[in-house]
Amino acid sequence: MLRPLYKAAQVRELDRRTIAGGIEGFALMQRAASSAWHSFRSRWPQARSLTVVCGSGNNGGDGHVLAALAMQSNLKVQRVTLKPLEELSGDAARAAQLATSAGVDCEEWHAGIELTGEVIIDALLGTGLTGEIEGRFKRAVEMINAAHRPVLAIDIPSGLVADTGAVLGVAVEADCTVTFIGDKVGLHTGDAPAYTGEIDFRPLGVKAQAYFDIPATAWRLDDSLLAEAFAPRRRTSHKGDMGHVLVMGGALGFGGAALLACQAAARLGAGKVSLATAPEHITASLVRCPEVMAHGVRGGAEAAELPSDADVVVVGPGLGQAAWGQAVLQSALQSNAPLVVDADGLNLLARQWPDVRRDNWILTPHPGEAARLLGCSVADIQADRPAAAQALQRARGGVVILKGAGSLIAGPSGLVVCPYGNPGMASGGMGDVLSGMLGALVAQRGEVEFSAWLGTMMHALAADCAAEQEGERGLLASDLASYARKLINP
Template structure:
C-alpha cells in the first residue's frame, strides 16, 4: 500500500473525534475544518485526475457528506462538471453539513436524490457517504449506492475512509466501497491499514488540516505503523573481529515426510538474515536434498524425540513448525523443543498442535524465555478457540489476546500484518503485496525472525523488524518478477540487501 504521511501513529475513530474536538476547542471553527477537508480532497482529485469528464459525489449526512458538498462547491467554482447524488434529504442535514450544502447550492451544483439518479458512466466518483462513524453494515439506499459505485468501474476517491469499512478494525460487515485513492483527515485510522482495509483503501493520503502538533499530545495511541527506516537500527553493528559464535545458532525443527522444503526455506532465510550458524533437525530422507541445496546449513536426520534431545545442547534458538506435520513424530519434536528451555519461534503445525492440546507446556516453561508465534488467521482462530471470521472481525483484539494467552510476541499474518507483545503496543506492517499469498512465505518469515533473535534482538524487536523486512523483500522481488509468479524463495536474495 502506498501511504503519503509522515506520522507513524494510528488512531481509532474515537481518538479522531477527540482530536477534532480539541482542534475546535483550540480555536479552529468546525466549519473551517470541513472546508479545509473539502479543499484538500478537491486539490488531490485534480492532481490525480486532471480535467475529469464528470465528478459524481455521493453525499450522505454528517461531516462526511459535508466534506463532499464542499468539494462539489469548489468544483463548481472552477466550472468543472460536477453532480451530487444525495443519500440524505437536505432538510435532514444540520450543523456544518447543512452549511456545506448551502455553499454547494449557492455555487449552482446540480443535485439529485439517489433514487432518481442515473448511475455514472464516466469521470470520477467521490465517496462521501458514511465516514468513520459507521457501526454495523450499511443498509437500504446506502448499501445500494455502494454497490452502484463499485459496479461503475470508475476510479473512486474516498473521503476519510471507504464507506462500509470499520475505522477501528479494518473489517467489513456487508458491503464497502473499493477506492482507488483515499484521503483521510486529521489522523490515519488504524482500520485503513489491515484486514479488508488494505484492499479497499487504495493509495492513502493524509491531510492533517493544519491541526497544530500540540493537539495530538493529548491523545495517546497504542498502535503504530512499522517502518524499515526506523527499525533497521535495532540491529547492532558487527565488530571487525566478530566470529560466527557471536551471532547465534538457529535450529529449525520440522520437515515431516513430504514437507522437507518448508524446513529448508526457514533455514536458508535464517542464514541470509545473519545467523552465525543454522542447522535443521528433520526426517532423515530430507538431509541429502538440504545439503545439496544449501551446504552452509547443518542437516541432522532424527526419527524420534529421543534422538533430537542431545542435539538441543548446541542452538541458541529454535524455530519449530515449518513442515512439522501433526504426526506422533511431530508431537515429539515440539515436546522436546519446549522442554529444552531455549527461546522459541513457533509457526505452522507447531501452533496447530498447541491449539489441539496435544502438547501442553507448563506455565514455567513459558515465563522465563521468549516465545514468538507467527499464526495466520486460521491458526490464530484455533489457538483462541474462535472462528477465523471472528479473528478477522477484530484483528487488533485477536493479536492482543494471543499475546496475553501465550505470554509471547505475536505476528498475526495477513494483509496489514499485526505485531503485538506484552507492552501493549501493536505495530502494523504496511509493506508487502498480494504476491505473498503463496506457499512457503510463512516459513521464510519464521527463519528471518529466528535469526534476528539469535543475533541478540528481543522477541518483540525481532518480530517488528522481521515482519517488515519480510514484506519489503517481497516488494523488491515483485518489482523484478511480478506479483503473480512470486515464490517464497524469491525473497531470500533480497534479505541481505535490506539487512
C-alpha cells in the first residue's frame, strides 16, 4: 500500500538498467515526454499555447520532445533553450532535432525574453543538481516564477534537491510536477511542498521494486491504510480492551497543552485517559473533558505512582523545563511502559538526559527540538531532513517523528514520509494533539512504529478535512479531534 521513494542516484541506476535491458535511451525519453504531455493536457485542457524552457541535459531533452508533441497537436509553442542547439549532444541533441523537424522554432534565452505561453514547462535542470543555481539558469528560474503563469515541472522543479527537498538558492514554483521511473523522497519533504504543486508519478513501465538490490530509501504513507487499521470493534469490547493513556504535563500556567493531548487521546478511542498535571489545572480539566481522570501532582513523588497503571505515557505537553517538569519526566522515564515524548520533554532530554535511548518510545521533535537533540543548527536539520530523522533515531532508538511539511517517521523498519497536512497547522497546540493521538493508538495497538505511522497520517488528514470544510486560516488544534474521530470510523 505504500509507494517506494528513491534517491536520485538510485533512479539513475534504474534508468541505466532499463536501457541496458533493451529499451533505447531515446525511447525512454519519448515515454517521459509523452507522460508529461498527458499530464499537461489533463490539467490544462483549454490551453492553446505553452512555453517550454529547456536546459542542456536529458531533462531539457524531455522538454524538446514535449514541444514537438504540442506542435503536432496544433498548439502554439514557444521553445526556449539555455544552450545553443548545436552544442547539445546525445539524446538531448536528438530530441532537439525532433522538435525542429516538427516545425518548432527555438530561441536562445536572454535577459529580456518574454515568455508567451499560457502554461510554462520547466525542463531546465533535473535531479543531478549538486550546487546552487547561478548565472543564466538562476535568472531563468526567477523569470519563470515572475511570469505568474501555471507551471509544469518535468521530473523535479529546477533548483530542488531530489534527495532532501532543500532549495539550492532558487527553485521553480510549479503547479504540478510529473516525475518518472521512481518517485523521489525529496519531492515530499522539506521545502518541496512549496515548489512541487501536485505530484504526478509516472513509472514509464519500469518496475522499480523488481530490482531487489535497489531498496527504497523511504516509503510514502497512503490513506488506504486506514480501512485496514480501523476495522469495526468486536461487539463485546469494553474500556479495558482499549488501553489506558496517561498524559503527564501541564506545569503551572501551561495546562492547556496537556488538556489538548488528553482530549485527542479520548477521541481517538483510548478506553481510559488519565492526566497528571499541576493541581491548579484540575478544575479546568474537569470542565474541559470530564471523562479524563485528573490527578494533581506537586512533584516527582506523587508523579512516580501513576505510570504503573498506564499502557502508554505521553509526557511533555506543557511540561516546562523547571524542577516540576524535570521530576515528572524522570518519573515517566523510570516506567517500563511505552512513551510518547514531545515539547519540553524533548528539550529536557537534550539537556538532562543526552544519552538515554529506548526501543519503546516515540519522539516527536520539530526542527528546533531535533537540532537541540542532535547538537546542531535548525539549518542543518532542514538541509537534509531524511538524514536528520535517521540520525536521531539511531542515537535515541525507538521511533522519531520529525515534524514539519512532509513529516518524516524514522523507525526500525526504515523511513516513512507523510504527504498530508496543510499550512493551517501552523498554530499552537498541534503537536500536543499529535501526542495525544499517538498515545491512544499505542494504547490500543500495543506497538509503537505502526502507531506512529497511523497517528502522523491521522493528524495530518484531520487537518486537511478541517481546512477543506472551513479553510486553513483560523484552524485550531482543538478542531482536529472531531475530524480524526470520523476518519477512524470509516
